[in-house]
Amino acid sequence: MLRPKTRWECTEEEFNGNEELQQEMNLSSLTSKILWTRGYKSIDEAKQFLNTDISQTHDPFLMDGMQQAVDRIRQAVQNEEKILVFGDYDADGVSSTTIMIMLLKELKANFGWYIPNRFTEGYGPNIPALKTASEEGASLVITVDTGIAAVSEIRAATEMGLEVIVTDHHEPPPELPEAYSIVNPKKPGCQYPFKELAGAGIALKVAHAVLGYFPKHMLDIFTLGTISDLVPLLDENRAMVKTGLKELTFSQKPGIQALKSICGIDGEDIQEDHVGFAMGPRINAAGRMEAADPAVHLLTAQNLEEAKEWAHVIDELNKERQQIVNEMTKEAIEEVETNFPLDENKVIVIGKKGWNPGVIGITASRLTERFYRPVIVLAIDGETGEAKGSARSIEGFDMFKQLSKNRDLLPHFGGHPMAAGLTMSMHDIEELRSRLCKQAEEDVEESAFIPMTKIDLPIALQEVTVSSLEEMSKLAPFGVGNPKPIFIIKDTEITSKRKIGSERNHLKMELGWETVRLDCIGFRLGHLEDELTEKATVSAVGELSINEWNGFRKPQLFLKDVAVNTWQLFDKRKNRKSLEEQINQLPDEETAVLIFQDSTYSTLLPILQNKQVLYNTKEKEEKISAAYVVIADMPSCMSELADHLARVNNVERLYAFFEEKNELYFQPTPTRDDFKWYYAFLKKRETFDVQKHGDELARRKGWLSASVTFMTEVFFELDFVTMNNGVVTINKSPSKKDLTNSLYYQKHIQKKQAEQELLYSSYNELKEKLEPYISDVSLKNDLKEKVGNGF
Structure with missing residues (x-):
């Protein structure tokens, strides 16, 4: 058994109807099911989602305050008033500022821009900066990605003679600032149909309204800010980012080209992950470490040489940021864990x-x-x-x-x-x-x-093909509101597994069903290799992708979580890891060690102090609970093993060592004819010194010396002979008894049979043999509640 590290949540969805999507739109079962679970259940809804483009964006004048803002900006341009763009220092703020700069340049306006220093001024408009703008002759301030909460600051700006247009997307506070105009779709009473634009999206809407046409040439900058700000990629965000990623791929802006180059993604088709994990963090780094100005200079650079210089600046700041974050995170974790x-x-x-x-x-x-x-x-x-x-x-x-x-x-x-x-x-x-x-x-x-993993849907292994994954890319761009689909593949056999990576901290695993195979990669999940047995039936959760290598393309699953819902057998009979080491690695309170031999008990005693030990089977009525069970050595018979295991409940993992120093399996058991000949020999001799002449007799007959000793012990127990100091004397008139009446003989046969079944069986045979004796705790019901039917 292997418990998942997170709660698995999957809406139990009835797919009655997705077949129509699949057939009418010529989709794979994979894509049609995802659309269905995400609410696109009609042909029209699904087509609109898949075929999103910028023609589906909303009229910017539907946004409350937009007309006033546009009229005031046009008036300021016409009157050659000085305009100040007041931005924010994160990637969205930088992108919003850049879009407004591009707009005002296009309008040939008289303007400047300002982003406060995070460390000396803090977030949002501040009175000293506004006072400086007023003194320098500005009459209009346009905030981007900020300002909705700046009540006192905007009141002060008004008293200075400044008029302020607020463009923001953050949640409005109970009291709104008394600005000339507020453009924010979340503002109470605003009827704009989509509320989840980032600051860059609001700036783009203002540009659209002022210019009178859709500013497609700004979509690359918009996409940087929108993806970086983690707003939902739905509705018109999805439409504009989808086109914006193409604009980023082919952008001729020197700043974008330099940024892609320093990120190592120049020449690639830009995807949302390139922005989220490479480009966005570098734009953010400027404002996080010093001032955001270098990032704005980069995005507005007029030539590639200048852009490369600014790109180098923010890349160095990003490296410094990474080091500081690592140190701070370490300190913060210690603080939490300690206090x-x-x-x-x-x-x-x-x-x-x-x-x-x-x-x-x-x-x-x-x-x-x-x-x-x-x-x-x-x-x-x-x-x-x-x-x-x-x-x-x-x-x-x-x-x-x-x-x-x-x-x-x-x-x-x-x-x-x-x-x-x-x-x-x-x-x-x-x-x-x-x-x-x-x-x-x-x-x-x-x-x-409790950490949660949201699963889109369960799928069968045979549904995962290169063509179905290629088609699934139509669901992109992925992000907040439209995350990459998470799948669960239930109750599928592991066909191979191993640790990979220079530190062996990643897991590579293969799942199989009949002739179908699927590679799985679990980054930083290498530890699970020790917690999974080959041929275990697992449920695997993760993201699907296409792996391209050496011209070959095949599906793969990026693992997020794994569960095994019944007990697992870890076959340690080859002693890849020592018994002592394994016992030490298991948690004390959850581990039981089964021991059958005195010598084993004596050897292990120093490390058994805090473990549960089953050694004396006389107290059979006592039950214990142990998730981990170690069978240290060989029992004398199968019933002895059954007695031990019957006392253990809630077994999740069983580690089978079955150590044995004196194996009988390869020793021939004397036949009845051997017994018959030996008894006749003793009867003829009447006395026989086994200690002196037993080895010679064994050589002459082609037996093992142990066979002579064994037959002698059986005869002694059946009262056929007496023994004194190694000398055997035949009894003149013994009672007639069968060999099987000898407990010594029975134990020998039972021990040999146990060795055959426990030591020399295949993995599957051993698991099947132990199955009836295991009282496990199944995860089936737990997982069924979390991911629906099928477990």
């Missing part, structure tokens, strides 16, 4: 002086992934007492909603259900932690704190 045990803290809130506020968000994400708790990580300024925090959440805990209940402790905060940023006094950290933990206890179900 904030998970059973007492449903929400993790930790802070430290000296932590870099630019990377607390990444650290929070890593802690959430490791501990599966909502996390807030705070960088504390020891001089001012201010703590800047970044929050990440888990499904079921709405971070924005829960933080909103504590506004009295949070002078500044904003965000989404899954992430937020905040500023607070270091003296209120303990109070915030206490409140959030209490809120989690009251508002969130216990199961929400």
Whole structure:
């Protein structure tokens, strides 16, 4: 048995109707089922999803405040007013700023741009920066990806004579700023049909409205910001990102070309993962480590030479960021494990002086992934007492909603259900932690704190083909709201497995059904190789892809989790690992060691102190529970083994060593004719010194010396002879008895039979032989509840 490391959740879906999608649209069963489970159940819905393009975007003027914003921008351009673009320092903010710069350049406007320094100014518009803009002659400020919560700052800007257009996508607070116009689809009363645009999406909508045509030439920048900001890739986000990825692939912008080159993806077809894991993090690194300006300079560079210089700058900043994140994460993990045990803290809130506020968000994400708790990580300024925090959440805990209940402790905060940023006094950290933990206890179900893997659907091995996976790519781009499909392949045999990688920390496994085979790769799952037996029947969860190597293309599964729902037999009869080493590696409270021989017990006694040991079978009525059972040595017979195993409940794994120093299996058992001849020999001699002449007799007859000893012991037990100091004397008138009346003879035969069945059987034969004696705890019911019928 192998328990999954996460909760598996799969909606039990009846596929009554997906056959119509499959037939009418000429789709594979794989694609039609995914569409069905994700809610695209009609032909029209499925076609609209698969054939999404930029013609399906919404009219920007449906967004409340858009007309006022467009009129004011056009007025400012016409009157040659000075405009300030006020952005944010993350990848979405940089992308939004770049789009607005491109728009104002195209309009030949008089403008400048500004992104605050995360470390000295913090998030959002600030009064000193706005005052400087006013003094330098600006009359209009356009915020991008920020501003929705800047109530006092925008009031101050108005008093300075500035008019502010807010373009933002974050959750609006109860009080909105008194701006000239607010363009945010989440604003109360806004009728715009899609609420999940990133800041770059709002900026693009403004550009569309001002220009009067769809600005396709800005889609590459839009795609950088949208994917990096983890907004749902649905509706028009999906339509624009789908085209935007193509624009990124063929972009002639020097900044994009330099960025792709330094990421090592120049010349490739850009996919969402290239943006999410290579391009976006480098854009983010500038604002996280110093100022975001280099990233804007990169994306707006006019020539390749300049762009390459800026690309090098942000790449170096990214390398520095990676090192700092690793160090901070290590410190944060130690802090949690030392001071904030998970059973007492449903929400993790930790802070430290000296932590870099630019990377607390990444650290929070890593802690959430490791501990599966909502996390807030705070960088504390020891001089001012201010703590800047970044929050990440888990499904079921709405971070924005829960933080909103504590506004009295949070002078500044904003965000989404899954992430937020905040500023607070270091003296209120303990109070915030206490409140959030209490809120989690009251508002969130216990199961929400168990890591979960969402599974799209169960599939059969034969459904996984190169052509079906090629077709499945039509579902891309994948991301929030449209994640890469997760599949479960249930109850399938492992045909091979091994550890791979320079550190042997990855798992390569093959699943098989009849003639069908599927390669599986589990990154950082190498430890599972020791927890799985070959030919075990597993349920495997993961993402499907096509592996291309040396011109060959075949399907593969990227493993996320694995389960075996019945007991497993680990065949250690070849002693690949020593008995002592195996016992030491198993958890004390969950392990039982079965011992049958005195010598084995004496040898193992020093390492058995904390394990459950079954050695004396007289107390048969006692039952124990042990997930791990080690059979150390050979029993004298099968019934002795059965007696031991009958006392153990809830077996998940059985490690069979069956060590035996004196094997009988290859020793010939004397035949009845041998017994007959030997008895006649003794009767004729009347006395025989076995100790002196037994070996000579064995050589003459072609027997083993042990055979002479064995027959002598049997005759002695049956009272056919007496023995004194190795001298055998025949009894004159013994009672007539069969050889089988001798317990010694019976034990010999039973021991030999046990060796044949336990030591010299195949793996399958041994498992079949042990099956009736195992009282296991099956995972079938648990898994059935989690992933539906089929277990």
